Structure formats: C-alpha cells, structure tokens
Amino acid sequence: MSMFQKSVEKKYLNELDSSFVDKKYADFQNYFGNPERQENIRNSKEEQFQEGFLRELFVNILGYTLNPEPNFNLTTELKNISNSKKADGAILKGDNATAVIELKGTNTTDLDKIETQAFGYKNHHPKCIYVITSNFEKLRFYIQNAVDHVDFDLFNLSKEQFSLLWLCLSKDNLLADLPFKIKDSSVLQEENITKKLYADYSKFREAIYNNLIKNNPETDKLLLFKKTQKLLDRFLFIFFAEDRLLLPPNSISEIIKQWKTLKDELDEYIPLYARFKKYFGYMNTGFKGKKYDIYAYNGGLFKPDEILDNILIDDDILHEHTVKLSNYDFETDVDVNILGHIFEHSLGEIAAIAATSGLIPLTDTRVISKRKKDGIFYTPKYITKYIVENTVGKLCNEKRNELQIIDEEYAKGRKNRKKEIVRTLDKKLDEYRNWLLSLTILDPACGSGAFLNQALEFLINEHRKIDELRAQLFGGAIIFSDITTDILEKNIFGVDLNEESVEIAKLSLWLRTAQKGRKLNTLSNNIKCGNSLIDDPGIAGDKAFNWNKEFPNVFSKKEKKAWHITTAIHNSRYSQRMFDYHITTDNANWLSENDEIVITEIIAGIVKEDKLNVIEYNICGDHMHLLLVCEEEELTKIAGKIKGKSARLYNSNKGINPLVRLDGEKSVPLWTQKFGKSKIRNEDYLNNAITYIRNNRIKHELPKSERIEEIKKEFLCTKEHAFRTEYKGGFDVVIGNPPYGADLKDSVSFLKSYYKTFSLSGESYILFVEKSCELLRYNGRLGFIIPDTYLNLEFSFPIREYLLKNSIIEEIVLLPAKVFESATVDTTNLIIQKKNYTDTFYYNDVNIKLINKKSNSIDFNEFNKEFTVSTQLWNSEKSFLIQSNNEEIILIQKIDQGFYKLKTFAEMFSGIKCYEVGKGNPPQTPQIRDEKPFTKEYQVNSNWLPFFEGKHVDRYQLSWNQNSWLNYGNWLAAPREKENFVNEKILIRKIVGSTLICNYVPYTSYCN
Structure with a gap:
C-alpha cells in the first residue's frame, strides 16, 4: 500500500547518495539475500532471532547503536510508560521512543494480526511517531496511524525497494523525521495536484458541454450533458493508461501530432475529434499496427455510442484541453485516490452546471446543491x-x-x-x-x-x-x-x-x-x-x-407452498405420547369471545409486521386455524413466533406479568407444544381448506364474531397476493456513507407506507439503514458512517427500536466533528450484524469507542474512551447512551428516579432560527438570507425587541450591549411560538463543556 505521493517519493529518492546506498544494498543482500540463511531464519523461533534481527538490519545496515553500547538509540524490550507491557524494540531520541518495533517469527505470515498490538505500544509513548512490525521476512512501516503503510519483502528486496527502505529507516533519516516530512509533503502535494487537476478537468468539461450545445443544437441538452461526462471518462482512462503503459506512451500527443501533420503538411484536414473517435474504436475492438498495438480493453466505456459517434466538437477546444491534461503525469503525480477526490468533487458541480443551464428545475426561490439535495459527501x-x-x-x-x-x-x-x-x-x-x-x-x-x-x-x-x-x-x-x-x-x-x-x-x-x-x-x-x-x-x-x-x-425466487396450520389450547388435546407416559393434565381453558378478539388482534399485528401471506384464519374456543403461504423452511419459525408472541401478549393482557408461575415455570403456556401442518397440494384442496377454516365456528356451533371478521379484513390477503413472486437471499455485507438530509418530500406517502422507521422530521440515512438491513442475509454485517441523530432524538426512536429488534449492534464509534471536507456534521461509525426479528430486543454488550470531537485526525488504534454498554439499558432508556458505561447509566437511572426533572417546573423550547432559504412566510430568498433584513445592530422602532445569541450569554451576566435587535414575525425561518418569549425566561447557552451557562431575563425578548 503506497504511503507517499510518488512524485514526492521520487524527489527524495533522487537526493540519496546512490553509491553509498549501493554499498549498503550489497551488505544487505549478503546477509538477507542468502538462501541458506533465509531458511535458517524461517526455522528460528521468535525469541531466538529477535536480538539478531535488530543487530543485523538496524545496526549493521541502517546504522543504529544498540543498547548497552554508549549513546545507544536502539533498544530491546521497551516498557510502556503507563503499564508493564513491553515492545520488542524501540528507536530512541534521547529518553523517548520515536519508533516502536514489534517482532514475530516467520510463522506469523499476516502482519495485519499484530497491528493493534504494535499501536497499543505506540499509544503508551506520547512522542512516538513510527511503528515497525516484522516477521523477519517481511517488514511493515507506519507513520502516525494505521491508515497507510509500506511493506518490504526483505528476502526478495530489489535495489529500488531497498532505496525506499533506506529513505524511511536509516538512522540519520528517521531520527531527523524525514519520513514524517515526506508524508507531510505528500499530503500537501496531493492537495495541490487535486485542486489544479480538478480546475483543469472542470474547465474541460464546461468547455466541451458549451461547445456541444453550440454545434449540436438539435440534440437534447440534458443528453449532451451526460455525454460530456462520458467523453471525459474516456479521456481520463486514456491519460491514465498511456502513462501506466497499458497503451502506447504519449498516445494523446501522437494523435494531436498526426492531426497537425494531416492538416498542415499533407492538406488532408480531418477534425481532431474524428481522430479521437478512431482511437476510441481501437480501444473497443483492438488494433494491430506497424508501430504499436492497442488491446481491446472496452468494458463498455468505449463501445459505440450513437450520440458520441455523431456529435461535432471544435478542434481548438479539444486541442487546448487535451494537451493541458496530458501534461499531468498519471503515473507519479495522479493516483487513483486523487482521482477519487476529483470524481466526488465533480459530482457536486455536475448538478450546479445542469441547474444553471436549465436542465434541472429550480425549486421556487433557490438552487439546491446536488450534493446537499442527494446528501452526497466524500468519505475519507x-x-x-x-x-x-x-x-x-x-x-x-x-x-x-x-x-x-x-x-x-x-x-x-x-x-x-x-x-x-x-x-x-x-x-x-x-x-x-x-x-x-x-x-x-x-x-x-x-x-x-x-x-x-x-x-x-x-x-x-x-x-x-x-x-x-x-x-x-x-x-x-x-x-x-x-x-x-x-x-x-x-x-x-x-x-x-x-x-x-x-x-x-x-x-x-x-x-x-x-x-x-x-x-x-x-x-x-x-x-x-x-x-x-x-x-x-x-x-x-x-x-x-x-x-x-x-x-x-443475490436474490432467488421463493418456492412457496400453502399450509393449513392448526394449534390448540394447552391441555385441550391428549396425544398418544401423553397416554403412553401416563401424563396427567390440568383442565384446559376455554377462550371467551373477548379472549378470541384479543388473540386475533395480536395475530393481525404479527401478520402485518412480518408481511405474512395469510389467506384465511379462524379461532374457535380452544384452537386456531391459519391458511399460510410460505416456504417450508420458514414454516416452523413463523408458527413459533405466532404461538410465542400471542401467548406472551395474551398473558400480559390478563395481568400475568412477569410470566412466571408459582411452581417456577418460566411462562404460562397458552398453546400446545407442537402445531399441526398440512401441505395444500392442489387448487381444489386449497379452496376446500379456505371453506373449512372460514366455516369452522359454524361447525363447532359457535356464534359469528363481527369484531373478529372486521379484524380479519385487516390482515387476510387474496390467493393471488399470497402466491405472488417473492424472493429470498441477500448480501453478506452492506457498507457505505448513505445520503444525509436528502430531499424526500415527493415520496412521503410511499416511504411512510413502506418503512417502519419513516418520520416526517426524519433523515434519509435512517431509511437507508432499514433498507440495507432488509437487503442483508441472516448474520450479514452492515457498516455505515451516519450522523449521530439516531442515538437519542425523539424522531429517530423508530430506528433505535428497529436495530434492537433486528440486529446485534456490535460497535458504535463517535467521530470528530470535521470528518467531511464540505459538511460539518457529527457522525458515527455503526457496525451491526443482522438477526431475525424479535418482538423484544437482542441482548448484548455494544463496543463504544469515543474520539475527541475536536480532533483534526483520527487514529482507530487510539481512542479517548473505550467501553461496552448493554442493550438492555438502551432498551429501557429508549436511547443509545454512548457517553456512559453500564455502571454510569445505572447511577443516572437512580438519580432520575430520586429527583424531579426540569420539565416539572418549566417549559422548555428552542430559540428562533432567523434565516433559511425557502423557509418562512413568504419563503425566504437567497437575497434575504444574505442581507438579513430582520436583524439589526440598532432598534429600528418599538416593534424591534432585544435579540440574544449564544455569544451574549456568559456565566454570570448577559454581554448584550443593545447591539442586537429582531423584528419578529412569520417571515422568520422558524419563529417558534411568540408566547414562549413573553416576559421572564432562563436562557441556556448551547452546552459546550461540562458546565451550564445560563442567564435569567425578566422581560420580553427573543433568542436564537
């Protein structure tokens, strides 16, 4: 995995003393390149060669001095500052470790396995920057964190690779922090290249699009816009491929050169785009020429395209921009990660261009950024x-x-x-x-x-x-x-x-x-x-x-069958097994009509919740019938849930709660242990079963229940619906950064009917979590980075309930505030494992990892706080409390139960939001947002009243100097209720630390 930007790395490698590095490489090969010695190392145990490895590589080759020599800067077994654990070795600057070394034997082939252990040592040495791990055959080098690293195969190390090893690990370089400087320069260079390349890329796209409109007026603008992007994709692939020798080098330059020769010297003018189209054809079908061959890479990117094959583009546009982009080195300057940034930035601009060109309708008074509208943000x-x-x-x-x-x-x-x-x-x-x-x-x-x-x-x-x-x-x-x-x-x-x-x-x-x-x-x-x-x-x-x-x-059709399911009240039936074992039973309970209605309502809830296919149903005093359509493998689980949940809720309704009998039985049984099942084999059998179940109360001389018939209409389905095509299967893993704050207003009715977690004030990412869980296989994993609003806000309670009932929540990581370049949003990593639905919740301890919210960097091997918390407590609190462990939550619960809450004494409300495009009556425009006409630094007239912002609220007094006034009215973006601001109130500043900052205000005034 590359850790340095290639052009930066190349610059520093060129500055090495090549003759001295050659001599060191010869010494290195003499030892580590010896086949017999390699075999002996492979057969050595970790402890046998640890000191020898440090001496042979770090002392004899890289120039360090090993303890106990005077002025040593390399030591074995360095103890952690805060505990008794020891790293196998360390490179020192004075008394401080600047690099920790963790060694294993060659029987540890996967260095990933010791990464956490090695960084555990680093985290106990505050001034440590570097981590080195090795199994004597391979060596891995990290700088600061585990996001990137560089690997060295010591037994098969080329001269070029040794030069990089020397650049990173030789004594003079590492102790001068040269690797850190190279990495820092790499980050800066990548940022500069990204900005410059993206600027040129954007200009090319805009120029092509405008030129296409000019030269192809009969073609739909939106279509031309999409084809512009595809054309740029083609050019980018060629730029990339020619510099990485997948294509003949300088292919673009050669095409331009040939075009100029035909035009200027041979008087055979052909449009430049025609020359490029010819090359695109080669990329699709392949080409064998006298000077070079082109392989048919295709993949769909270069296949014939009716629009791109027939459009017209001016020569000067293509010439100017292709020359400019071809001057970048896509081998050393531009890697796929830089292109990833450029692609993501590009998506943000695409809609802006489309909107200003009239291709996307603008909402009443505003242009919505596509990145905001669809919730798109680049993931680091x-x-x-x-x-x-x-x-x-x-x-x-x-x-x-x-x-x-x-x-x-x-x-x-x-x-x-x-x-x-x-x-x-x-x-x-x-x-x-x-x-x-x-x-x-x-x-x-x-x-x-x-x-x-x-x-x-x-x-x-x-x-x-x-x-x-x-x-x-x-x-x-x-x-x-x-x-x-x-x-x-x-x-x-x-x-x-x-x-x-x-x-x-x-x-x-x-x-x-x-x-x-x-x-x-x-x-x-x-x-x-x-x-x-x-x-x-x-x-x-x-x-x-x-x-x-x-x-x-991924998904296959279900092989559904119809089943006649029966179950009876506990003790109402006497089986042959019970007879054989001389089992005596209590009297069975006969269900009253009210009992039957309660059970039917419970069954209806289960059917609707799990979207079961039930064609007919009846309940008759001491037994129940269902005509269910499902796969045979689903049958036991469905019947078990119907029996279990109906028994539990029925008993709870009867006041038997908790469900424990005096004789110690765990629950009060309602149904017999087993259930009857009969496969419906043909249409006649199905129709007879429907009639039989429907008329079962008549057969048993029971009166018709109008209420039961009404409930049945809510959950029974037709034969056609029951046997519709359904699917099973799912993905093993779902990962991603789902859209935040995407615009869903046009789909409210559908989303409300389809998603259990939908809320009018909710977020698009919540629906993605539910949908993704649905798309997972049983035991599949989901990993998302999402806002933290699902943790405890009222509107997100449905997703918390959904996660507790449908998954094991394995881990939540609270991330710093500035993860995304273009969005300030508090986010978390959520990792879950899908399980089958339970009507209670899945009990487990969730791993919680907290990173400093103000941190500018993230090291997933070092957290501010790490602990586990029980989902049982989360379920009882109806909130995902990730700032407190189990003991702390239990303490908070005790405090909660013993003291009055603030809401007992006061009404709480949020402050005013003055400006937001599209909000207020009439809707605010960008001009209103920018000019801010409803707030002033002076009182315009008596209708303007004091307006307090967070900065005005200090610990002991208001720092308001009559320099902030508000004209209250419906024109504000979110005016709240006017009555909230009349007369006395307590202003509480947004919590920014461990203490509350509050002020008492006795008069009518406003606040944000």
Missing part, C-alpha cells in the same frame, strides 16, 4: 478502511476460524509431514478462496466508489494471504493469483441515484484494476443506477429499483 479513506475491516474483515476472520486456518501450520511447510495433512491444509485454502469469491458486498449509495474500491483492495489482499500461505506450505516463490476480474464480477455491487456517479464508480474501479492486455470488466451487472429506497415507477419513474430483479445472483 481512514473511514472506508475501518468500516471494511470491521465488516468484511470480521466475516473473513470468522470463516478462517471456522476452517481452522492457522498460519503456524502452513509455516511448517510440507517437509517430513504426512501427505494427508498437507492435502487437508491445501484444501482449507481452496475452501476459503471459494468462500471469498461467494461474498456479496453492497454499497447502496456508492457515489464515486470509495467504499467499493476499499472492499476491492481488502479482498485482493485477502487472496494474496492465501497465496502466501500456499507458498509457505509447498515452498518456492509466491505466485499471486490474478483474481481481480473474479472479485469485480462476483463480490462487488453498487447502486446510486445519480447516473454520473455510477459511471464514475465504474471508471474508478477500472483504473484501479486495469492491466495491460486484459479486458475491462463490464461492471454493468454489478454497478447500477436507481433509487435504492423506492421500487415503484409511479413514484421514482425510471429510477425505481427492484433489487430482486436487478441482482438475480
């Missing part, structure tokens, strides 16, 4: 990496444990081992690889593909680990599998509402995986455009998205 790499590792990574760890893949067993090799043992070990790797290729990973709002690219990178590394284990088992060099095509086709899935996002996501995956002479994956079956939340074309139009049909390899 440290977030995508953490979420992928804690979802996909967890599943992988569980599978490796299940298969008992133990690194140490493979490190023993096959020499002197039974063939059966070797075959078993090899078979486990095959099973694990096949399982990996069966994983399905979804981002339901994929944007430019940041999460999908991270998942791809993780899976590639996981397959590499398999190759390394196999090489250890059988000996010889590591041969890495060419697996990226399979991963893209089988593992990676994405959906986005924005067509441009989908195309850019595909392009970003192509750029990351493109190899010379290999076709690009089409990706059209995996990355799709649509509305992830709505499948109704009447609401979402052509963006309506049917998950079952769009991803047939």
Whole structure:
C-alpha cells in the first residue's frame, strides 16, 4: 500500500547518495539475500532471532547503536510508560521512543494480526511517531496511524525497494523525521495536484458541454450533458493508461501530432475529434499496427455510442484541453485516490452546471446543491478502511476460524509431514478462496466508489494471504493469483441515484484494476443506477429499483407452498405420547369471545409486521386455524413466533406479568407444544381448506364474531397476493456513507407506507439503514458512517427500536466533528450484524469507542474512551447512551428516579432560527438570507425587541450591549411560538463543556 505521493517519493529518492546506498544494498543482500540463511531464519523461533534481527538490519545496515553500547538509540524490550507491557524494540531520541518495533517469527505470515498490538505500544509513548512490525521476512512501516503503510519483502528486496527502505529507516533519516516530512509533503502535494487537476478537468468539461450545445443544437441538452461526462471518462482512462503503459506512451500527443501533420503538411484536414473517435474504436475492438498495438480493453466505456459517434466538437477546444491534461503525469503525480477526490468533487458541480443551464428545475426561490439535495459527501479513506475491516474483515476472520486456518501450520511447510495433512491444509485454502469469491458486498449509495474500491483492495489482499500461505506450505516463490476480474464480477455491487456517479464508480474501479492486455470488466451487472429506497415507477419513474430483479445472483425466487396450520389450547388435546407416559393434565381453558378478539388482534399485528401471506384464519374456543403461504423452511419459525408472541401478549393482557408461575415455570403456556401442518397440494384442496377454516365456528356451533371478521379484513390477503413472486437471499455485507438530509418530500406517502422507521422530521440515512438491513442475509454485517441523530432524538426512536429488534449492534464509534471536507456534521461509525426479528430486543454488550470531537485526525488504534454498554439499558432508556458505561447509566437511572426533572417546573423550547432559504412566510430568498433584513445592530422602532445569541450569554451576566435587535414575525425561518418569549425566561447557552451557562431575563425578548 503506497504511503507517499510518488512524485514526492521520487524527489527524495533522487537526493540519496546512490553509491553509498549501493554499498549498503550489497551488505544487505549478503546477509538477507542468502538462501541458506533465509531458511535458517524461517526455522528460528521468535525469541531466538529477535536480538539478531535488530543487530543485523538496524545496526549493521541502517546504522543504529544498540543498547548497552554508549549513546545507544536502539533498544530491546521497551516498557510502556503507563503499564508493564513491553515492545520488542524501540528507536530512541534521547529518553523517548520515536519508533516502536514489534517482532514475530516467520510463522506469523499476516502482519495485519499484530497491528493493534504494535499501536497499543505506540499509544503508551506520547512522542512516538513510527511503528515497525516484522516477521523477519517481511517488514511493515507506519507513520502516525494505521491508515497507510509500506511493506518490504526483505528476502526478495530489489535495489529500488531497498532505496525506499533506506529513505524511511536509516538512522540519520528517521531520527531527523524525514519520513514524517515526506508524508507531510505528500499530503500537501496531493492537495495541490487535486485542486489544479480538478480546475483543469472542470474547465474541460464546461468547455466541451458549451461547445456541444453550440454545434449540436438539435440534440437534447440534458443528453449532451451526460455525454460530456462520458467523453471525459474516456479521456481520463486514456491519460491514465498511456502513462501506466497499458497503451502506447504519449498516445494523446501522437494523435494531436498526426492531426497537425494531416492538416498542415499533407492538406488532408480531418477534425481532431474524428481522430479521437478512431482511437476510441481501437480501444473497443483492438488494433494491430506497424508501430504499436492497442488491446481491446472496452468494458463498455468505449463501445459505440450513437450520440458520441455523431456529435461535432471544435478542434481548438479539444486541442487546448487535451494537451493541458496530458501534461499531468498519471503515473507519479495522479493516483487513483486523487482521482477519487476529483470524481466526488465533480459530482457536486455536475448538478450546479445542469441547474444553471436549465436542465434541472429550480425549486421556487433557490438552487439546491446536488450534493446537499442527494446528501452526497466524500468519505475519507481512514473511514472506508475501518468500516471494511470491521465488516468484511470480521466475516473473513470468522470463516478462517471456522476452517481452522492457522498460519503456524502452513509455516511448517510440507517437509517430513504426512501427505494427508498437507492435502487437508491445501484444501482449507481452496475452501476459503471459494468462500471469498461467494461474498456479496453492497454499497447502496456508492457515489464515486470509495467504499467499493476499499472492499476491492481488502479482498485482493485477502487472496494474496492465501497465496502466501500456499507458498509457505509447498515452498518456492509466491505466485499471486490474478483474481481481480473474479472479485469485480462476483463480490462487488453498487447502486446510486445519480447516473454520473455510477459511471464514475465504474471508471474508478477500472483504473484501479486495469492491466495491460486484459479486458475491462463490464461492471454493468454489478454497478447500477436507481433509487435504492423506492421500487415503484409511479413514484421514482425510471429510477425505481427492484433489487430482486436487478441482482438475480443475490436474490432467488421463493418456492412457496400453502399450509393449513392448526394449534390448540394447552391441555385441550391428549396425544398418544401423553397416554403412553401416563401424563396427567390440568383442565384446559376455554377462550371467551373477548379472549378470541384479543388473540386475533395480536395475530393481525404479527401478520402485518412480518408481511405474512395469510389467506384465511379462524379461532374457535380452544384452537386456531391459519391458511399460510410460505416456504417450508420458514414454516416452523413463523408458527413459533405466532404461538410465542400471542401467548406472551395474551398473558400480559390478563395481568400475568412477569410470566412466571408459582411452581417456577418460566411462562404460562397458552398453546400446545407442537402445531399441526398440512401441505395444500392442489387448487381444489386449497379452496376446500379456505371453506373449512372460514366455516369452522359454524361447525363447532359457535356464534359469528363481527369484531373478529372486521379484524380479519385487516390482515387476510387474496390467493393471488399470497402466491405472488417473492424472493429470498441477500448480501453478506452492506457498507457505505448513505445520503444525509436528502430531499424526500415527493415520496412521503410511499416511504411512510413502506418503512417502519419513516418520520416526517426524519433523515434519509435512517431509511437507508432499514433498507440495507432488509437487503442483508441472516448474520450479514452492515457498516455505515451516519450522523449521530439516531442515538437519542425523539424522531429517530423508530430506528433505535428497529436495530434492537433486528440486529446485534456490535460497535458504535463517535467521530470528530470535521470528518467531511464540505459538511460539518457529527457522525458515527455503526457496525451491526443482522438477526431475525424479535418482538423484544437482542441482548448484548455494544463496543463504544469515543474520539475527541475536536480532533483534526483520527487514529482507530487510539481512542479517548473505550467501553461496552448493554442493550438492555438502551432498551429501557429508549436511547443509545454512548457517553456512559453500564455502571454510569445505572447511577443516572437512580438519580432520575430520586429527583424531579426540569420539565416539572418549566417549559422548555428552542430559540428562533432567523434565516433559511425557502423557509418562512413568504419563503425566504437567497437575497434575504444574505442581507438579513430582520436583524439589526440598532432598534429600528418599538416593534424591534432585544435579540440574544449564544455569544451574549456568559456565566454570570448577559454581554448584550443593545447591539442586537429582531423584528419578529412569520417571515422568520422558524419563529417558534411568540408566547414562549413573553416576559421572564432562563436562557441556556448551547452546552459546550461540562458546565451550564445560563442567564435569567425578566422581560420580553427573543433568542436564537
């Protein structure tokens, strides 16, 4: 994994003393390149070679002085400052560790496994910057955090790689903090390149679009706009491919040169765009020429396009901008991460251009940024990496444990081992690889593909680990599998509402995986455009998205059958088994009509909640009938829930709560232990069963219950509805950064009817959480970065209840305030595991990790506070309390129960919001928002009253100097209730610390 920007890295490498580095490389190879010595190292235990490794590499090659030599700067076994644990080694600046070293034997092939341990040591040394881990054969180097690292294969280290090792780890460089400076310069260089390239990229896009409108007036503007983006995608791929030698170098320059020759020297003018179109054709079908060959990469990006094949573009536009962009070095200056930033920024501008061009209707008085409207914000790499590792990574760890893949067993090799043992070990790797290729990973709002690219990178590394284990088992060099095509086709899935996002996501995956002479994956079956939340074309139009049909390899049709289900009241039936064992029973209870109504209402709730297909139903004193349509494998679970929940709620309604009998029985049984089931085999049988159940009360000479018949109408369905096509299956993992604050006003009625968690004052991300849970397989993992408003606000109670009843909440990480470049929003990482619905809640301890809200950087190996909290307490509090552990919450509950709450004495309300475009009566315009006519620094007339902001509220007095006044009225964005501001009140400043800042105000005034 690259840690430095390549052009910056190249600059510093060029400044090395090459002759001295060559000599050191020779010394290095003499020791670590010796095959016999390598084998001895592999056979050594960790403790045997630790000191030798530090001496041979860090002292003899890199120039450090090992304790106990005078003026040493390298030591073994450095004790942590705050506990007794010890790192295997450390590089010192004076008395302080600047780098910790964690060593394992070569039987530890996966250095990922010791990352947390190594950073645990770093976190106990405040001045430590670097982390080094090694298994003697491989060495890994980190700077500050675990987001990026650089790996060195010590047994197969090239001269170029050794130069980088020297640059990072030689004594003079590391003690001068040169690696830190290089990384810092890399960040700055990436930012500069991103800004400059994006500016040029945007100008190119705008120029092309305007030129297309001018030259192609008969073509729809919106269509031309979309084709502009596709054309830029084509050029970007070529720029990238020519600099990485996937295409002949300087391809764009050569095309321009040929065009000029034809025009100026041979008097054979051909439009420049015609020359580019010819090259696009080569990219699609391939080309073999005298000077160069072009492979048919295609993938869909270069296939014939009726619009792009027939439009006209001026030569000067293409010439100016293609020359400018081709001057960037897409090998050293521009990597796929920079392109990811550019793509995400591009999505924000696309709608702005479209809106100002009249392609997107403007809402009454405002232009809504597309990024705000659809809730799009770029996700930093440290977030995508953490979420992928804690979802996909967890599943992988569980599978490796299940298969008992133990690194140490493979490190023993096959020499002197039974063939059966070797075959078993090899078979486990095959099973694990096949399982990996069966994983399905979804981002339901994929944007430019940041999460999908991270998942791809993780899976590639996981397959590499398999190759390394196999090489250890059988000996010889590591041969890495060419697996990226399979991963893209089988593992990676994405959906986005924005067509441009989908195309850019595909392009970003192509750029990351493109190899010379290999076709690009089409990706059209995996990355799709649509509305992830709505499948109704009447609401979402052509963006309506049917998950079952769009991803047939993930979802399959249910094999539904009709079943006649019967169950009877406890003790009302006497079975042969009871007779054989001489079991005596109590008298059975006969249900009253009111009991039957209560049970029927409970059944109705279950049917509607779980969307069950019940064609007919009846209850008759001591037994119940249902005609249910479902798969056979679902039957026991459905019947169990109907019996269990109806018994529990019925008993609770009877006042039997808690449900424990005097004789110690855990609950009061209502139904018999078993239930009867009969498969309906044909249409006649089905119709007879419907009639039989419908008339069952008549058969038993029971009166018709009008109330029961009314309730039945609420939950019974037709035969046609019951046997409609339904699907099963789901994704193994759902990850992403779902839209925050997206505009849902046009879909309220549909969303309200479809989603249990919908709220008019709610957030779009909440619906994505519910939908994504629905799309998961049982035991699948979800990992999202989402706002923290779901934790305890009233409108988000439904999503808290949904998560407690449908999943095990594994982890919540509270993130700093400024995660996103373009949005200040308090966010969390949420990690859950899907479970079957329960009508209570899933009991478990949730891992809570808190990071300083004001932090400018995030290290997921170091948290301000880390603890667990019980979902039982969350359920009782109806809130996800993530600032307090179990003991603290219990203490708070005791305080809560023993004292009056503030609401007992006072009415609480929020302050006024003065300005927001589109709010107020009449709706505010951008001009009103900017000019702020309703607030002044002076009192205009007697209608203007004092207006207090948070800055005016100090600990002991108001710091208001008659310099803030408000003209109150409906024209304000959120005026609240006027009565709230009349006469005396207590102003409480927004809580910014551990103490309350309040002021008493005895007169009519306003506040924000």
